[in-house]
Amino acid sequence: MKALLIDLEGTLYFKNRPITGAKEAIAHVKDLGIPLRFLTNTDSKTPKDMEKKLQQMGFDITEAEIFTPVTAMLRFFQKQDSKNGYFLVSSALQKVVAPYAVEQTSADYVVVGDFRDQMNYQVLNKAFQHIMAGAEIIALQKGKYFIRENGYNLDTGSFVQMLEYASNKEAYVLGKPSKQYFSLALDELGVTAEETAVVGDDQTTDILGAEGVGATGILVKTGKYAEVNGSQVKVEPNKVIDSISQLPLILKDI
Template identity: 35%
Template sequence: MSWLKRPVKGLLLDISGVLRDGDHVIPGSLEAVQRLQASGIPFRLVTNETQVTVEKTVEKLTKLGFTGICPSSIFAPAPAVAAHLRENSLRGYLLVHPNVLPQFEGVETTEPNCVVVGDAAEHFNYERLNQAFRVLLSLRDKEEPMRLFSLGKGRYYKEEDGLCLDLGPFTAALEYATGAQAQIFGKPNATFFQAALKDLSLSPEEVVMIGDDIVGDVGGAQGAGLRGVLVRTGKFRASDENHDTVKPDAIVDNLSQAVELIMNQNL
């Protein structure tokens, strides 16, 4: 197990597909998190969840039994892009789920000069996509930058009733139609991982990312200099084990197995 030859001083964990599937705890994950908390090994939760606020994510995890998790330990794209808009006085057309709008408090939305795309789920419709398209084209016509911000670029995610289209395909549609290049604020963007590393006060080679997304979690983490471990839970598919471009540092059955291996190695 070459991935454990270097000490693991910190962890980044995905939420959906690693800790939970929908409203159900993935077997062993609750105990694995409790074991990490007792061990003192620091970890942060990094998620592309953009249908609810960070506070609601904590609330949901708490109801599932994950205690001791606070909003500051969760890194999600919406707060990051909202801060970027406020810091740069940008006015956004927010193509996001209504549940996440509280994260954009203080962001001006009249006469938008940028578009923000999140996982709007059932709120993705032709009218809203077409309005985002028109905003970007109007910026081009005024010879202004076509600022398109995407809260991730995942292909799909898993809910209890099966796989669902993520926001990546919708982002790609706007890119194709306008020629704009989206700036990604979630996984697999390296800056997203670096923010969590900074909060841990650890270097990339000291940290392991554990996720169920071969590209967003594993590939993104490796691109930022971390070790990436793939779990066979969540949206994992057998074909991920032989991905064309991303080669995980390790593949484990679940979070519980990964934590067990790390604990044994750190003894």
């Protein structure tokens, strides 16, 4: 393998606590000189915010190594010609999306992320009105739920599906497991999918995304895997390991 794409939540940490051996495993891989990107579907924070969180946990991971749906969204809009959007995103992202945002005038896109700190009927209905007026739906990701210390919580995909159902439109997905998301991360590293392994705890995002681009998929039995007990299998991984701590031991075999 010439590069690794490694999931964050559920793989390096879970319920805001580092997984045993994760910090040491990442340090070992970095010592080997293998290029890395850390992938996440977290869509409420900027990569800089994620860097701060990871470093507080003790991980030696920088903003430049973190690839999020927010990264993909900004690249998407930077490539558009004078396109704008109505954004259902967190307060932490309001400044980031401001150059592309509209409120009352017609929007080209309705972008749906984690907006639980901004959510009410009015903003949801305004998004729906933009869609019915012709705006396309962009989902930062389509996860159904996430797991925290308080248990299961509704994720972005639940609200995306509501808008899809009401409007009879299908959302364009920027986050995992979309092929575009993984392709952008591979482009950053300058490697092909065949030279890359994707490591994660979620078969429906990490392993499915790996298969979609032709990369090797390595499933860890932590995070979501441990919670759902492997019952939501969508695609078979190439390898299964107990946790990220075992990754350095199998690198020579993949």
